[in-house]
Amino acid sequence: QTEVANRLVDPFETAFQGIIRTNDPLLLQRAEHGNPWTLYRDLVRDPKIFSCLQKRKLALISRPWNVDTVEEGEAGQKDAEIVSDILKTLMFDNLCSELMDALIVGFVPAEIVWNVHANLIVPERVVKRAQRRFVYVQTDANKPPELRLFTAANMLTGEPLPERKFIVHRVNAQDDNPYGTGMGLQLYWAKWFKDKNLLSWSRTNERFGSPTPWGKYPNGSGAKEKGTLFDALKAMNNDGVIMTPEGMSIELLESKLTGTITSQKDLCEYMDRWISEVILSQEPGEATGATASAASEREDVRLDIVQADADLLSDTLNSTLIKWICELNGLAPCTVSRDIKKPEDRLANSQTDANVAALGFKPSLEYIRERYGDGWEEATPPAPSPAPAATAIAPPGAAAAQDLPPPAPRPNEPAAKSAASFSEPGIVAEDLDAIDDLVNSELADWQPLILPAQDALQQAIDQSIAAGESAAELIARLPELLESLPVDALAQSLTRAALTARLAAQAGISTK
16 A cells, blocks of 8 residues: 655655645646636626526535445335435535535535434534635645645644545546646636626727717916816716817827727627536537537537546535445445436327337326326226117118108109109109018018127127227228128128019019
8 A cells, every 4th residue: 555656756846744735737827826716706796607506506416315325124224214314404505506516616625513313423514614724735645635624723734634524526637636636627717708808898998989078278288277177077977087288189090990990899709608618518509410410419429528527526425424424323335326217208209109009009007107207197998889770781772762851852853753853763652662662671681690790890800909909900801800700691681682673673664
């Protein structure tokens, strides 16, 4: 457990009494003495930086978190539930949001205030502390740098911290910079140029948006008269005034550019895109291609960032807060994590399931509940429709005569002719009634002949419903099914009835 290339043998670094200073060039050059971290903390005052940082924070804490046990078994699961209940009373999401400030500064220290509740040692609150109050010191070559607290008694190397007392979330920590390197290093110049440009832009708008007062004083005026004129001009405009003696000429050399000057606006928008790309890893409207493809690409990038933030923060919490809760209370080791996944497109899922079902597969109830949520039950299959009422089977001519009312007579046409309008030419109503009587007497025993076929067809329909077949599948099997039905006797009876009706019609025609 020894380190060969440790910091204490580094010939390129001079560590006075083990004190480690940050190697951030911006903090070393431009930060104020004694509190370099203020340089980065003030960046959040910029609206664009604050907005982008809030997107990353809220995207993380809006995801559900859960506590899992490292050990399998019922006992480990109960311990995980205890740790989960402790975190719920701690405002866990608020703690995660405060630790996420390390994205800008590089590291965030937070102090745990322990208390006893229900025979458990629990964190009553976790308080975020200012970075300027801490320093990293390394005196042992085989141990990592130690975080210490500046006090009034020791402002050089600081005081050692108690065990299980402080959480430190770091971003991009390195061997020669245990403080970490946040995005402030990349955001500082974007905000600096933006602030300078906004100041120039506002002055330009004020200068050219309103006239400049120009006062003229007589030749030979004294300081008192000039001061009075100057005070009057300043009362009219706080930005700038002009004073000249009478007879003096002033001219403005204007640029040859024509149209509206938009250089300040373009620079501000460029700096905002710079800020957005640094924090969110993508510019607004950066993705190209179709709208749906671009939106999917941006969503994937966002999920990758949220997943990375959640993993890094969970590593910090699992190695400190969660570990200490389990150790102090004798619980099984547990870990906390967040569920980061892309929301499912239920419309696309339902279309996929419908296509699979069309191939002949049936989803299980567990699959439906897992995919679409709870509250689903299997649908009750519809009851089989009752058999249609028996009707007399007759040739087309007879059915028309019995069931349909006689058509209305045409104008100037006798009613007797209209009564035989559905019969063949030359057949009158009296002959049609005789034919109907012959056909009906022949078909009087049709029901005993059709019942076997009807029962066999109804049985086939019931079996199809029980097997879960669709109507299309049943219709596709009808030709094969009809060939097996007992319809020979029925066919013979219908043939005999049709022949009887034909012969009777031929024999009963009267000549008129």
